[in-house]
Amino acid sequence: MESFFRMILFLFCFVLIVRVTELHATRDECQPTKCNHHTIRFPFRLKRQQQPENCSYPGFELPCIDKNQTVLELSRNVKFLVKRIDYRAQGIQLYDPQGCLARQLPNNLSAFPFPDDSDQPQKYTIFNCSGEGQMTERDESHAIPCLSIQGFQVVALPSDSTEVANLLNCTRTLLNISVTQTFKGMLYDGTKDVQLSWEKPNCRRCEVEGRKCRLKKNNSTTEDKTECYGPSKKERDRPKKLMATGIILGSCLLGIIVFALYRIHHSYKANKEGQLKIENFLEDYKALKPSRCSYADIKRITDQFKDKLGEGAYGTVFKGRLSNDVLVAVKVLNNFRATAEEFINEVGSMCRIHHVNVTRLIGFCADGNKRALVYEYMPNESLEKFIFVARDEDRFLGWEKLQDIAIGIAKGIEYLHQGCDQQILHFDIKPHNILLDQNFNPKISDFGLAKLCSKEQSAISMTAARGTMGYIAPEVLSRNFGKVSYKSDVYSFGMLLLEMVGGRKNIDVTVESTSQVYFPEWVYNCLERGEFEIRIENKGHANIARRLTIVGLWCIQWYPTDRPSMKAVVQMLEAEVDSLTVPPNPFGHVNGVQTTSVNIPRKPINRELEVIFE
Template sequence: MYNRTWTPEMGRSMERFILLLHFLLVAIFAELIGAGRDECPESRCRHHGPAIRFPFRLKDRQPEHCGYPGFDLYCNDNNQAVLELPSSVKLLVKNINYKSHEIQVYDEHACLPRQLPHLKLSASPFQFKSSYSLGDYTFLNCSSTEESWSQIPCLSGLGYDICAIPSDGFVHDFQLLSCTKVYNVSSLPYELFGYQNIVLHLNWSYSICEDCEAKGRKCGLKKNNRAEPETQCLGKLPKGALTKRLEVIGAVFGSILLVLGIVLVLYRAHRLDKIKKEYQVKIENFLVDYKALKPTRYSYADIKRITNQLKDKLGEGGYGTVFKGNLTNEILVAVKILNNITGNGEDFINEVGTMATIHHVNVVRLVGFCADGSKRALVYEFLPNESLEKFIFSQDDKKHFLGWEKLQDIALGTAKGIEYLHQGCDQRILHFDIKPHNILLDGNFNPKISDFGLAKLCSKEESVVSMTAARGTMGYIAPEMLSRNFGNVSYKSDIYSFGMMLLEMVGGRKNIDIRVENPSQAYFPEWVYNSLDKGEELRIRIEKVGDAKIAKKLTIVGLWCIQWYPVDRPSMKVVVQMLEGDGDNLIMPPNPFASTIQMNSTVTY
């Protein structure tokens, strides 16, 4: 008789074998029982919470095969559904749309940026969905900042601000002081920095159960030995199927059990490795595609759908008509339908070609465009407070007067936007139509420069721009645009227009106004210069202490900008510095209205 000593190692091997046999039996009988009942029913963490079904599953409540790998959810102590992304990034689930394959998530503490350094989306089956674009951002620890757009309030503290700026931008484009780099984060949606309580939109692949859902059938995982998980459409088994399965499985179970255990272990290891590599490749390809994104091109049918068949008109002018539209329930846009295009369509080309390269908090964002046959349209971000013109030329001063502090903020923001166009882009952008009508205001009255139809691009080394005809709006056009006797056309032409706009903001009316009672005040820039030169008060609307000082500062800066000769005007960088100062050290500029020739030229406006 053959005898062999029973060793501890043999015992441990047997224990592992029994444990494996136990798990296999549980899995097999779970499948058999599942033939007669649904062990993966739709579930929720709370009564009004999002419905959870395949490809999602609730961990610790449902078996693994009830969900696709990487789609695990769990319920927290408050019975809220939680999605855990790599690495240990936990987000609450607001909604799941199984038709569009989209899950909406948000941070429980309204401070999503705190978790961003740990987020490794490439190791998950999800990808960001953005209505604009994805970008790389650098987080900085700064002693102070005036850029409210870039601040992360929930990360900032007393005496320091945590800010996020586009990694491909220039730090000097933002008003940041004494900053230290904290970390970089790649491929974030643009709208992440536009709201305090941001809701992130994540997509998963349409290849998971797309056909089943289209047929209105349930979906689940196939139980096979393939490396890649497969899904199948589920239906009710016919009567007798359970008995037949028991007979077949009982007959072959003993002979294949050991082989099946080994195969399952190898299969699981191989499957996880392959899934990880495939998701990594998918995310990398996705990011490469997003780097090349430009404003979206829409068909005219898309434009009509976005604007609800051109229903809500915001305004109309010689350039065309503007309608309010919706890209989604949360993202509003303004759609400018251009009039019938004649000639070579230079204005349309200028607008799209120029704005596609611009990204600045004080420049309106071009979301997309339409060039469908003879139809032309431009799709912008929606700015609810319309244009600056509405607030400085209004007859109802009590209703529309913004106050001098807000006017100063608008002037400074506009100046920063122009400085960015002149110095912050790869090529210098000359706007040539700066005026109140083209300064739009968002919900917080932050200014954004719009309408680049007359813009011209040139290298930063060019000090002179060739022009075949004057561009702009009368009353804002620089003298050198009309006569080269005053000098050459350059970026200083935009500074002249900005100065005329500043003086209109101070006067609360057009610079030329023949309706005023005193004829000497008909041309406001000359009248206000003479008043300041004589030490007289400006006699404009003053509501509280400090208003007169702000009005005087804006006036002096405006008078510096409208010097007749370009060489006498400051650069926009100097203008920004003057507007940021308290105004005590500003000196009066030379009188631009001194000579008879210049005064005669003034009358032609």
């Protein structure tokens, strides 16, 4: 948790630094202002706004009138409303609110803050013509509609135009004005917009760079010069990007913290519930349980977990020594993988078992969330060590010993199925879980997946498949093959027998021929040819290999009802090989030609097995 708080503190400092940097970058003495929807900034400023002199250009003041409208005053009595300001193109679009430019022109329109040498003002004279006069069509084109009324026509003509002499019945007014070419069209049609532009001050480069513009401070020359200042658009976006990154990182971190707290809470709750289940279980089975040890005792027995024997999915096994110098194997359960149910399964199963071919549980530890199991020590480790060996290694046990081991395992499983008060289904029979004592006598171990059920019932309901791939019976994976029962352990034992004969795992991706990928079919072919991978020195060895193979093939039949019981398996292993019948080949022979694909025989499923609950 300390690391989480450090990450939160780091994130807070990061966001604070980014925010201070952003505020510092945005601090500006020439802040833009608003009037209606117009942004007013250099070279303009709002009238009567207090800003440093270099924040606007002389003559570029825009009043903001009562209706929140931006106004451009070209002279004291000539006012236009601002429609749009384009700072990059340095242009401003205006319109006359009354739609009559001539009404705003008492004198002239030659003086305004947008000088253009190429647009010289022109003098115009305004005439009032009565309706009785004779006016040509051309004269009507010079009429000013907004000043004309019925019977009287107001006309504006250039003062030097020769057409003035041709006007009949027109009174020359005293109004003489000067209008630039820019406003000429607006003079005759007051509803038109007018576009003005300015060349000075020139801020086009600043606009292109995305920076701000202002007059240079302490300019010693008489000519006004501008300068670009402030960060570019890319630089201004950088703090925002950093802020967005900080927010995203913060959100992710917050999500991780919430998830971690949830997992911690969930794990704590599960541990508490698991401990309660274990204590209730131990109270119920007080008469059957072996000795209970504390976690301190476990550390003392194993000499602080000094000698590691092996490691599995649910825990690590260490070599230990009791006070009377009896060697033991201590299995320390993994809190993240081994649940309370698996601990209860193993202790509950082992408390009921007293058989020479089943490992004996000497003690256990249930100290809070620390759990361990203490077993009798098996010096020769597991059967897996001796059957999955390279051909050049001298670790082969011999066919007689393999047969003795097979019979011992079969008797141990038979005891689990029929010898206890309740039937125990192991669900994880495999070479790794068969331990060998100093005389290589087999003992079944690891009851973490075991299930207890009544001996009067013949099937068990399961919510999920359990076991190790390669040893799981078909009905455990799919109910199309039948009900789950003690016959599932028979299937696993059959796979174990075939591995003892074949000398390799039933799932082996290193085989050279694809025809050998499906292991039981490969073993069946070896049986037909009388050839086995493990060396056979005499006829007796060949008979043992054949016996183990036949029994193994009977045990792995697809449907549970086709498999023998463990009592029948023991009898078959002790019988003469000539009395055994070879099972039918379910692995795909068509017209005498062997195929590598597995054809599951179409056979009605026996539904006589009654389902019971765990």
